[in-house]
Amino acid sequence: xxxxxxxxxxxxxNYIQSLKIEKxxxxxxxxxxxxxxxxxxxxxxxxxxxxxxxxxxxxxxWNLLLEKIxxxxxxxxxxxxLTETVFGFILGTLLGTILAAILWWSPMISRVxxxxxxxxNAMPKVALGPILIVALGPGYSSxxxxxxxxxxxxxxxxxxxxxxxVDPNYLKVLQTFGASRWQCFKEAILPASFPTIxxxxxxxxxxxxxxxxxGEFLVSSRGLGYMIIYGFQVFNFTLVFLSLLVIAVFATIxxxxxxxxxxxxxxx
Amino acid sequence: xTFLTVExxxxxxxxxxxxxxxLSNISLTVEEGEFVSLLGPSGCGKTTLLSxxxxxxxxxxGTVLLENKPVTTAKNQIGYMLQQDYLFxxxxxxxxxxxxxKLSKQLNQNxxxxxxxxxxxxxxxxxxxxxxxxxxxxxxQRVALVRTLATEPKLLMLDEPFSALDYxxxxxxxxxxxxxxxxxxxxxxxxxxxxxxxxxxxxxxFLLSPSPGxxxxxxxxxxxxxxxxxxxxxxxxxxxxxxQTIWKELESLEREKE
Ligand SMILES: Nc1ncnc2c1ncn2[C@@H]1O[C@H](COP(=O)(O)OP(=O)(O)O)[C@@H](O)[C@H]1O
Ligand SMILES: [Mg+2]
Numbered sequence: 001x002x003x004x005x006x007x008x009x010x011x012x013x014n015y016i017q018s019l020k021i022e023k024x025x026x027x028x029x030x031x032x033x034x035x036x037x038x039x040x041x042x043x044x045x046x047x048x049x050x051x052x053x054x055x056x057x058x059x060x061x062w063n064l065l066l067e068k069i070x071x072x073x074x075x076x077x078x079x080x081x082l083t084e085t086v087f088g089f090i091l092g093t094l095l096g097t098i099l100a101a102i103l104w105w106s107p108m109i110s111r112v113x114x115x116x117x118x119x120x121n122a123m124p125k126v127a128l129g130p131i132l133i134v135a136l137g138p139g140y141s142s143x144x145x146x147x148x149x150x151x152x153x154x155x156x157x158x159x160x161x162x163x164x165x166v167d168p169n170y171l172k173v174l175q176t177f178g179a180s181r182w183q184c185f186k187e188a189i190l191p192a193s194f195p196t197i198x199x200x201x202x203x204x205x206x207x208x209x210x211x212x213x214x215g216e217f218l219v220s221s222r223g224l225g226y227m228i229i230y231g232f233q234v235f236n237f238t239l240v241f242l243s244l245l246v247i248a249v250f251a252t253i254x255x256x257x258x259x260x261x262x263x264x265x266x267x268x
Numbered sequence: 269x270t271f272l273t274v275e276x277x278x279x280x281x282x283x284x285x286x287x288x289x290x291l292s293n294i295s296l297t298v299e300e301g302e303f304v305s306l307l308g309p310s311g312c313g314k315t316t317l318l319s320x321x322x323x324x325x326x327x328x329x330g331t332v333l334l335e336n337k338p339v340t341t342a343k344n345q346i347g348y349m350l351q352q353d354y355l356f357x358x359x360x361x362x363x364x365x366x367x368x369x370k371l372s373k374q375l376n377q378n379x380x381x382x383x384x385x386x387x388x389x390x391x392x393x394x395x396x397x398x399x400x401x402x403x404x405x406x407x408x409q410r411v412a413l414v415r416t417l418a419t420e421p422k423l424l425m426l427d428e429p430f431s432a433l434d435y436x437x438x439x440x441x442x443x444x445x446x447x448x449x450x451x452x453x454x455x456x457x458x459x460x461x462x463x464x465x466x467x468x469x470x471x472x473x474f475l476l477s478p479s480p481g482x483x484x485x486x487x488x489x490x491x492x493x494x495x496x497x498x499x500x501x502x503x504x505x506x507x508x509x510x511x512q513t514i515w516k517e518l519e520s521l522e523r524e525k526e
Contacts, residue, residue, distance in 0.1 A: 172350065179371045183371055
C-alpha cells in the first residue's frame, strides 16, 4: 500500500532531479562559451592574430575599467546615460499610452490620424535627431526626447490595438450600471490591457537605449555614447569596447527589472 | 398601471454591406412581479430586444416605457445579466459585486453589507477575497447574479444565463434564481432557447419567430406550474402537455421557413 503511494512521489522527485541536472548543463555550456570567447580574444590579441590596436583585449579593457572606476568618470557617465534612458523610456511608454487612450476615446480622431501614425511608425526616428537638437538645444532634454520618441508611436499602435480588442461585453456590463466612457476606460479597458502595456515596456527598454546612445553620439559631452564617440575619435578602442560592455550589462539589468515587474503585476 | 410597456419596436442593423432587420413590430407588456420568457431560435433578435429595453441600444422605431417613463431616464432601474458571467478577472469577487454600486455612486456601508449578505444567501460565503478564476462556472454565474441584484434594479433581464452550464448546475440555478427573485418580488425577463426552462420558470412565454424577429405567440402558464419551483414544475403532470403545445408551434415555425 505505502509502496504504491510512494511511487508517484518518487517519480516526481526523479523528474525534479532530471530538470536540475539539465539546468546545470545549460549553465555549464553558457559558461564555456563565455570563457572560450574572452580567452580566445585575449590570446588572439596577444599573439597579434588580430590587430590589438583595433580590437584591444579583455585584459586591457579590465585595466581601463579599474582605472575609470578609480577616477570616477565611469560612474558619472553611467549615471548620466542611465538617467536619460530611464526617463526616455518612461516618457515614451507613458505618452504612447496616453495617445492610445485619446485614439480610443474618439473614433473620429483615430480615423483621421491613422495614415499619419503609419508614416511616423515607418520613419526612422533617429533621423529626427538633428531637428530635436535644433528645437530643444544640445543637452539632456534633446537626448531624453530621442529616447522617448523612438518608442512613442509603436507603443501607441500596440496599446491602442489592445484597447480595441477588449471584449465589448465587459463594456456592456459597465454600461448597464450607467458607466461613463471614462469609467469604462478605468474599470475595463486599462486593466485589461495591462499585460500588453508591460510587454511594450520590455520592448521600449531596448529602443530607448538606442535612442539615447544615438543622441549622445550627436550632442553630448558626457555619457556612455559620448565615451564611444570619444574613444573612436582619439583611436582608443579599448574605451569603445569598455563602453559597449558596460551598456550590455546595464541594458540587461534594466530589462530584467522590467521582467520582474511584469511577473509581479501579472501574478496579481 | 403597466410596469413595462414595449411599443411597436422595429430595429434594423446597418453595416457597410447590408441592412438586417432584427426586430419588427414588437409590442408587449409586463406586470410588476411577473416573470416572462422570450423563447426563440438563435438569431431571432432576443439579445437585441433586451439591449433596447435596457436602453443600451436605440431602436430605429418604437418606445419602451418603465412605469410610464421612457427607459432612457431610468438609469440603474434595470439589471442586465449577460449570457456569460463576464466577471472582471482582475477584480476580487467582492470588488466585482460592488462595481455597480461604485459606478452609480451608491456605495456605502449599508449597500455594501446588503450585497455581501446576498452573496451569503446565494450560498457563496467566504469567497469575497478570491478571484473569479478560482470559482467554478456555476459559482461565477451566481456571483454575476449578485452583481446584477446589488444595485436593486426594479426589472431584471437574464440573457440565456444558464446556457453555458452543465445540466445539473443549470437545474439547481434555475431554482435558486427563481427563489431569489420571488423573495425580492422582482420583475424579470428571461431569454432562452430551452422550452423546458421557459415553461418551468415563467408566468408567460413569448414565442419569437425569426427574420425579422416578431412575437409569434404568447403562452400563459397554468396556475399550478407558476406557484412551484422550476424543478418541481419540470416534473409536474401539466408540464409535458404545454411542452408539446410549444414544441408544435416551434415546428410549424420551422415549416413556415421552408
Ligand atoms: N451589431 C450588429 N450588427 C449587425 N447585425 C447584428 C448585430 N447584432 C445582431 N445582429 C443581427 O441581428 C439578428 C438578431 O441578433 P440577436 O439579437 O443577437 O439574436 P439572438 O439573441 O436571438 O440570438 C441576427 O441576425 C444578427 O446577425
Ligand atoms: Mg443572444
